[in-house]
Amino acid sequence: MAAQVDGIERVRLGSLEADTLTDDEIQRLKACDKLCRHFHLSLQSGSDAVLKRMKRRYTTDEYYALVQKLREAFPGCAITTDIMVGFPGETDEEFAESMAFAEKVGFAKIHVFPYSIRRGTVAAMRTNQVVPQVKSARAKEMNQLAQRLEQQFLEAQKGTVQTVLIEKRTSPDFCNGFTDSYIPVHIYGEDIPRHTLARVKITGAEGDHCTGTTKF
Template sequence: MNVYFLTFGCKVNLYETENMKQLFSEAGYTVSAEETSADIFAVNSCTVTGTGDKKLKKELRRLRRSYPNSVIVLTGCFPQAFSEEAEKIPEADIVTGTKNRAELPSLVESFIRERSHIVSVCPYTRKEKFEDMCNTRYENNTRAFLKIQDGCGMFCTYCIIPYSRGGFRSKPIEDIIAETKGFAEAGYKEIVLVGINLSFYGVDFGKRLADAVEAVCGVEGIERVRLSSIEPETITEEDVKRLSKLEKLCPHFHLSLQSGCDKTLKAMNRRYLTADYEKLVNNLRNNFKNCSITTDIIVGFPDETEEDFRQSLEFAEKIGFARSHIFPYSKRSGTPAAEMENQVPEEIKHRRAAEMAASMDASTRKFMQSQVGAVFPVLFEREKSDGFPHGYTPNYTPVKILTKYSNKSLRNSVFYVKIVSAEKDHCVGKLIINN
């Protein structure tokens, strides 16, 4: 039987979908590349925003309409956080959360045998240990995601994740090393460390994120290591010092800001102020050459006044982000912020989001311009549909080469490139060393 996978949400979900594919293959199913040949749909959901839930339900309705006889499995964060709502979704034959997903193939078998609706969502006790669904298998590619951490216990007032993912838990260092070696043997050159709250890696057994990064950098064959999103409050000066000694660690840090206004940060239950954030950014910039800082910003959080928004905008402009994701605050039921007074009207949120996005686009252009003239080792990826090679510098600047290499793909190779010009969201480069 053929299974087709759909993933909503973040890189952790992408990693977990890969695990699920492997799980089903090992159980004798075929992973389908086309939805039209699928007998089973496995939908790995996200529930970070209410808008995302609506899209998920729409997609489930579309699948059921288009493939009335298929088996639909709904798994991931949405059913974990809202199990009662999820089990009432008529399109889903099997509903599971983010826990115990190793059972999925056997749940599908029971459903096929008995044709009766299955709900298997196990609540978190906050005492769980880190678990993967299976051992990762490797196929040749350029960049591999490696999930080393799960869960969060910080309870930011807008965020549902602590309810959908349970408490902090981390992958043991020896398992990280073994998995990284597997990636290296499969030909991967770059590893991206991902987690629900990566910065809290090791808090459950007395280790720090720097320990995991050092371990991954120590694996022969891996040339680059990247960190996905990190939280500012957990990274100490000592951590920055340790990390800056690792040559393979890429100087790109996605530091979630969320707001550049201290009053709003407190209302969000974030545990840093803008001054702490700025200090960390300066520290990173002083320790990592040509370092890029990217971020996420929410606008229109409850009680955000025009003055608060201006403060947030000015702070973001002062930092000078290389790239930013701007989100108008979206009410997430089940979180404290959804119940707060002074919710900001939608039109004001959208106006502020557009203003913040325009300003952050200008920062991105400025950053791209600042790279012109520099020389970087670029790790090339699959050619895009335009046929031009493209890749990323260590500081995650997207680079395009305006020469086609018809009989030689640059994919998964590192070449030195001189940046010759900057576009809105990427740089244009010239190959200067042909290995």
């Protein structure tokens, strides 16, 4: 596997399905010291009724249990996800359930998108389509929650010391990179070469990134 290749210091997983990650697989991942602590677990909806209509093979309880196992195995990990709003038949109550579940999990980042009709699918043939205005309003509300949760996650990093892979150096006074939990970190007033793994103390959170310094 990639982690066994000399010169590769980090391995990051792509999108994962919540019903395919077993306890044994989590333990195998835990044994890989190069694995990044970032897990993108597709959720789609935080309402069990909507998940059932989507024919998803997991419940919110099962999803949450998996998140807890990952957080226990990888302290400080980032859990990110995708959430669809306005799936055919989604009621106000079901949307509220999805909002509440997203807050309960405390995602580091959420990709929010409204349902769009795909010809030939079962969902497209449903007669209880959610009107565009409602889908837009729900997407806006979910995005507001996503931004608040992301800010909380970034704020929680203040004072921690993390390893940052420097990816860009636009001047001798600015560079940026990512922690192993895929947090963007901006470093000002320091000249650090690209592709360096630097120990950085997180000093702040601004918008969609953290700031930090190697001088501590």
